[in-house]
Amino acid sequence: MYAPPRRHGQALSGEALAHTPEERLAPLRRAGAKPPGVSLRVTEIFPSLQGEGRDIGVPTVFVRLTGCNLRCVWCDTEYSFTGGSWMALDEVLARVEAHAGVRAVCLTGGEPLLQKEHQDLVAALTGRGYRVVVETSGSRPIAGALLHEAVCVSMDIKCPGSGEEGSLLDENIAALRAKDQVKFVLADKADFDFMRGVIATRLKGCPAPVTAQPVGGSAEGVRQIAEWVAEAGLNVRVLPQLHKLLWGDTAGR
Numbered sequence: 349m350y351a352p353p354r355r356h357g358q359a360l361s362g363e364a365l366a367h368t369p370e371e372r373l374a375p376l377r378r379a380g381a382k383p384p385g386v387s388l389r390v391t392e393i394f395p396s397l398q399g400e401g402r403d404i405g406v407p408t409v410f411v412r413l414t415g416c417n418l419r420c421v422w423c424d425t426e427y428s429f430t431g432g433s434w435m436a437l438d439e440v441l442a443r444v445e446a447h448a449g450v451r452a453v454c455l456t457g458g459e460p461l462l463q464k465e466h467q468d469l470v471a472a473l474t475g476r477g478y479r480v481v482v483e484t485s486g487s488r489p490i491a492g493a494l495l496h497e498a499v500c501v502s503m504d505i506k507c508p509g510s511g512e513e514g515s516l517l518d519e520n521i522a523a524l525r526a527k528d529q530v531k532f533v534l535a536d537k538a539d540f541d542f543m544r545g546v547i548a549t550r551l552k553g554c555p556a557p558v559t560a561q562p563v564g565g566s567a568e569g570v571r572q573i574a575e576w577v578a579e580a581g582l583n584v585r586v587l588p589q590l591h592k593l594l595w596g597d598t599a600g601r
Contacts, residue, residue: 359422364426364429365421372415372418372429373462375415376414376415376463383434388434390414390434390440391413392412395447396410398590399565400502401481401559402500402559403479403500405590406452409447409450409453410456412428412457412458413460414429414457415463416457417459417462419511420506421510422509425457441469441473445476454480454481455469455482455483461484461487466482470482470496474498481502482499484501484502484504485515485516486516490524495523495525502528505530505543507535507543509538510533513542524554526555529557532546534561558584558585559586560584560587564592566588566593574586
């Protein structure tokens with residue numbers, strides 16, 4: 349039986365798990381004076397390879413926004429919950445454009461949809477001809493610039509093993525198109541069975557392809573999920589987390 353590997357950040361700190369819903373959002377409200385104009389609270393911007401989903405292996409600039417309303421127990425980016433720096437939209441764009449030749453951008457977090465200015469950033473990127481992937485838990489509305497044909501909404505439906513089952517807004521499923529994707533991160537067979545149930549019910553008729561990956565992204569976990577998928581006859585793409593296989597839990601990769 350597959351058991352997820354213990355990785356840095358997989359088990360959240362007690363402090364993070366104890367945060368109330370109000371405390372989870374507080375960093376965005378008290379993180380210092382927000383500058384005038386359109387600005388975003390950013391944890392990091394870095395080039396790497398897309399490690400997940402339909403664009404796996406594609407050179408990508410990652411823009412990680414600060415703040416998250418959820419506390420998945422295996423989260424590997426707790427450092428994005430707080431801190432970060434306010435950056436003007438033009439500064440963010442300049443940092444992205446500094447990586448000449450890379451034409452894909454992934455907006456991630458945390459939960460990037462917590463900052464309404466994500467709309468301005470996505471619109472500016474698509475206007476400059478970038479392909480944009482926006483990673484979200486689906487716990488905030490998918491609308492506006494996220495519906496652009498050059499934007500792939502990567503919606504991570506939380507399984508019971510995450511501790512955040514039930515966070516998905518059902519109306520977001522109706523917003524998904526074939527350009528988008530749905531992701532499930534599986535910790536065990538119970539999570540797999542949960543995924544099967546969601547695919548058969550809430551995702552029935554949804555045109556977005558589905559990806560399944562193991563917590564920690566290991567090859568062993570991929571093999572186990574592949575066996576379950578084959579036994580169940582599911583039309584699901586099974587993938588590792590490529591960046592974890594290449595660089596482990598190194599931040600900024």
